[in-house]
Amino acid sequence: MHIKVLGAAACIGHPGHTTSFLIDEDTLIDCGTGVTSLRADEMLSIRQVLLTHSHADHCGCLPLLADVHASRRGPGLTVYSQQETLDALRAHLFNGELWPDYTRQPSTEQPWLRLQAVEPGYALPIGEGLATALPANHSVPALGWLIEGSWRALAFSGDSGPCPAFWQWVSNVPSLTDVICELTYTDERQGEAARQGHMTPLLLLPFLPLLPANTHLWISHIDPGCREHLLEQLRSEYSNGLRVCPLREGMLIEL
Numbered sequence: 001m002h003i004k005v006l007g008a009a010a011c012i013g014h015p016g017h018t019t020s021f022l023i024d025e026d027t028l029i030d031c032g033t034g035v036t037s038l039r040a041d042e043m044l045s046i047r048q049v050l051l052t053h054s055h056a057d058h059c060g061c062l063p064l065l066a067d068v069h070a071s072r073r074g075p076g077l078t079v080y081s082q083q084e085t086l087d088a089l090r091a092h093l094f095n096g097e098l099w100p101d102y103t104r105q106p107s108t109e110q111p112w113l114r115l116q117a118v119e120p121g122y123a124l125p126i127g128e129g130l131a132t133a134l135p136a137n138h139s140v141p142a143l144g145w146l147i148e149g150s151w152r153a154l155a156f157s158g159d160s161g162p163c164p165a166f167w168q169w170v171s172n173v174p175s176l177t178d179v180i181c182e183l184t185y186t187d188e189r190q191g192e193a194a195r196q197g198h199m200t201p202l203l204l205l206p207f208l209p210l211l212p213a214n215t216h217l218w219i220s221h222i223d224p225g226c227r228e229h230l231l232e233q234l235r236s237e238y239s240n241g242l243r244v245c246p247l248r249e250g251m252l253i254e255l
């Protein structure tokens with residue numbers, strides 16, 4: 001299995017795209033603006049979206065992706081997320097006003113967009129691997145996702161402030177080699193991080209010793225105003241063998 005980073009930024013603005021990762025050819029984690037770099041035929045190959053939460057930087061391109069399937073008579077998509085997130089999609093995106101209700105078109109029995117409610121622990125076979133919903137702690141209901149390939153496993157925190165249940169979970173995955181963790185603000189902005197359900201280096205620090213020493217820690221969702229300072233802060237506060245790198249669009253992670 002391979003995971004291609006289509007978007008990992010907190011905001012748009014060239015060259016940044018918001019969160020979207022493509023797993024093999026048919027599965028997306030989140031549907032931020034990163035998905036717009038795919039060709040239409042690649043979009044038609046996507047069959048499922050593992051959605052972390054309802055904020056627009058993570059689901060804002062879902063109406064347009066569903067429209068590619070509808071207008072080109074594609075196979076349609078299934079979105080997996082918590083019930084609250086799916087309710088928000090129905091109420092605010094696919095409501096017939098902001099966008100056609102593709103959860104009921106062309107028919108309620110076989111719509112272009114199918115919504116499947118999941119909770120942490122729900123496991124879904126994808127390709128030769130497994131995707132499992134993980135707990136998260138954000139300003140709206142949110143999930144992380146664990147992706148287990150044949151040999152290696154990657155955990156994604158989604159947007160989340162401190163969430164001990166997430167870190168306990170991933171530290172018990174024997175094949176874990178990679179963690180993508182959001183780190184939005186520097187320590188000086190801990191107040192905003194707490195209000196919005198985001199991480200700073202100091203908030204992340206207590207969880208890092210739970211990871212195997214050679215884990216790759218990829219940082220996503222960095223506020224563009226504090227990128228270099230934030231990475232310096234993390235490296236100066238934690239220098240204990242973890243390989244820490246900012247996640248970049250276009251990167252491929254093999255599992």
Ligand SMILES: Nc1ncnc2c1ncn2[C@@H]1O[C@@H]2COP(=O)(O)O[C@H]2[C@H]1O
Pocket residue numbers: 010055057139159195196
């Ligand atoms: N009080 C607030 N709570 C949550 N998000 C906020 C608030 N004020 C501003 N925001 C912004 O809204 C964004 C929603 O998505 P994010 O959580 O990625 O980042 C959040 C902030 O950039």
